[in-house]
Amino acid sequence: MVTASISLRDVGRTFGATRALAGVDLDLKPGVTGLLGPNGAGKTTLLRLLATALPPSQGQVRVLGLDPEVPAERTGIRRQLGYQPQEVGFPRGFTAFAFVDYIALLKEWSQPAARHAEVRRVLDLVGLSDLGSKRIRAMSGGQRRRVSLAQALLGSPPVLILDEPTTGVDPEQRVTLRTVLAELARTSIVVLSTHQTEDVAALCERVIVLDRGRVRYDGPVTDLTGQAAGRVWLADEPDPAAKVSWRTGTGRYRNIGTRVRDDVEHAEPSLEDAYLLLGGGSPEPETAEEVAS
Amino acid sequence: MTTTLTFGPPVTSPGRAAFTALAARELRRFVLNPVFLFAVAITVYAQWVGPDAGTTEIDTINPYPAIFLGGFGMMAAYWLTRSMRVSEPVVGVTPITRPARTAALCLVALVPFACGCLTLLRFVQLIPVSSPLYGPFGPSARVAVLVGQIVIPALGGPLLGVALGRWVRFPGAAFVLFLVLYGWVSLVTILTMWHPGSAPVMVLRLFAPFAFFTDTLDSGAVTAWRGSPWFFIGWQLALCAIAVLVALLRGAESRVRTRIIRTLAITAAAAVVLLMLAVTGGFTHAVAA
Numbered sequence A: 001m002v003t004a005s006i007s008l009r010d011v012g013r014t015f016g017a018t019r020a021l022a023g024v025d026l027d028l029k030p031g032v033t034g035l036l037g038p039n040g041a042g043k044t045t046l047l048r049l050l051a052t053a054l055p056p057s058q059g060q061v062r063v064l065g066l067d068p069e070v071p072a073e074r075t076g077i078r079r080q081l082g083y084q085p086q087e088v089g090f091p092r093g094f095t096a097f098a099f100v101d102y103i104a105l106l107k108e109w110s111q112p113a114a115r116h117a118e119v120r121r122v123l124d125l126v127g128l129s130d131l132g133s134k135r136i137r138a139m140s141g142g143q144r145r146r147v148s149l150a151q152a153l154l155g156s157p158p159v160l161i162l163d164e165p166t167t168g169v170d171p172e173q174r175v176t177l178r179t180v181l182a183e184l185a186r187t188s189i190v191v192l193s194t195h196q197t198e199d200v201a202a203l204c205e206r207v208i209v210l211d212r213g214r215v216r217y218d219g220p221v222t223d224l225t226g227q228a229a230g231r232v233w234l235a236d237e238p239d240p241a242a243k244v245s246w247r248t249g250t251g252r253y254r255n256i257g258t259r260v261r262d263d264v265e266h267a268e269p270s271l272e273d274a275y276l277l278l279g280g281g282s283p284e285p286e287t288a289e290e291v292a293s
Numbered sequence B: 001m002t003t004t005l006t007f008g009p010p011v012t013s014p015g016r017a018a019f020t021a022l023a024a025r026e027l028r029r030f031v032l033n034p035v036f037l038f039a040v041a042i043t044v045y046a047q048w049v050g051p052d053a054g055t056t057e058i059d060t061i062n063p064y065p066a067i068f069l070g071g072f073g074m075m076a077a078y079w080l081t082r083s084m085r086v087s088e089p090v091v092g093v094t095p096i097t098r099p100a101r102t103a104a105l106c107l108v109a110l111v112p113f114a115c116g117c118l119t120l121l122r123f124v125q126l127i128p129v130s131s132p133l134y135g136p137f138g139p140s141a142r143v144a145v146l147v148g149q150i151v152i153p154a155l156g157g158p159l160l161g162v163a164l165g166r167w168v169r170f171p172g173a174a175f176v177l178f179l180v181l182y183g184w185v186s187l188v189t190i191l192t193m194w195h196p197g198s199a200p201v202m203v204l205r206l207f208a209p210f211a212f213f214t215d216t217l218d219s220g221a222v223t224a225w226r227g228s229p230w231f232f233i234g235w236q237l238a239l240c241a242i243a244v245l246v247a248l249l250r251g252a253e254s255r256v257r258t259r260i261i262r263t264l265a266i267t268a269a270a271a272v273v274l275l276m277l278a279v280t281g282g283f284t285h286a287v288a289a
Helices: A043-050 A071-078 A096-106 A112-125 A141-153 A171-184 A197-203 A221-226 A271-278 A288-292 B016-031 B034-049 B063-083 B085-091 B098-126 B139-167 B173-194 B199-206 B229-249 B254-280
Strands: A006-015 A018-028 A031-036 A058-063 A081-084 A159-163 A189-193 A206-211 A214-220 A232-235 A244-247 A253-256 B214-216 B222-224
Touching (some): A018 A043, A018 A214, A031 A197, A081 A141, A081 B085, A096 B016, A096 B085, A112 A141, A141 A159, A141 A171, A159 A171, A171 A189, A171 A197, A189 A197, A197 A271, A206 A221, A206 A271, A214 A221, A253 A271, B034 B063, B034 B098, B063 B085, B063 B098, B063 B173, B098 B139, B098 B229, B139 B173, B173 B199, B199 B254, B229 B254
Parallel strands (some): A031 A189, A031 A206
Antiparallel strands (some): A006 A058, A206 A214, A232 A253, A244 A253, B214 B222
């Protein structure tokens, strides 16, 4: 049985003098892969490469065995791709249904009955079945985000690329979204970029941490979280030995340090702790592309 | 709310069926565009309701289809083409390529073209080709004048709007171009009235997507201007083809791009030849009836 896969070999991407990605080697299989990293780490660039929206400056990308640099093969990839960009505008006057229906047309759903049924299905998946006739411009930011997610889900694509899908989405919808993506990931490759580590912890088997265009960590979420074991503790004051510390809702300070401590009150480490320990979250200048977008 | 998922190949049909469905959608969006609906309403008023039985000059009513179906059609097509630009991050990674989407947009020009054909029929009903208002032109040239003034601009305007929408970012570009073309045609027409026999002025008059071929004096006498109406139609059609090719060029890759550029070069050469033939053909001097 052939398993759907994506492979990147020594992939790099530059924008003028700015290097957004360098020497990225990845293999992606069906399942949910989370992409973490600070602003300007190259997450959006990587997702745009996978979504065939951008060619690499160097290296080789293969999506489902097809080369996105060959026009005919790129079309083949796009037939099996769902992509939710970080930011998407909506044409004036379009309702949610009309917009998703238009994208379905562009995804070659030419039979009206089947297309309309599919549009209703994906709007239902993102909780917008009652708002299909509402103009998108009149919708809230979270609802618009869900419209852009709905179009990505059309046809339950074998490859689903999501750039910050949960931004602005309420907690209830985020839980629903996790259910949808988990179901889809049984057969599809789902790659999502997010700043919400709890989404990655709840949904992803694998996490990739990017920093300054390079892969800083690539492995199971549990392994990354495990790296923070013994390095997270609670105290009444910020600990000078901690790399990061902040005041929690209980009034106590959560400290994260690079060394394992025995003389402290340990706390259960989270993915966010491990990510911060890894060095993620340190703000970097944004890439030229992200500044442009 | 349910979270039912369905898996398996989608009910898609690549190729012609998908393109036809997209073209039909764009056609519907164009037809429902308020600017185009206004253009149609004004044209209907000008050709069906407005003219009285005592019309003494064809040039008082025949520019309306060019202005409204062509000019306003250009603005509507421009808006239609630009409308999905904000969604390009999504639209740009679908299987239907940008040239194919452009081709679907170009097909909407068939609607104003059909409107132009109907308007021509109404015009001929209003002022029969045998009427002396057409001046010294023969019956065939009279038809050519009307086709070039009514039908072809209705086709070419929207095509120009699509090309403009594909290449220009300025939101008011179509309106500005409309004013420029209107100004140019007005200017060269006035020049021709002053110098009806001048060859350079004739070249300027025909170097436009729309041209007048007659002038009615206060006495009622009709003067036919220089130039061949039939070759002028050829020149106009070549401009239409250039607009389509320029629009298709945006986003075209590798061999398709090479082919488009080659065809564009050939069409541009043909346009120059047809313009020269329009200039050298027809009456060689202004002829009064």
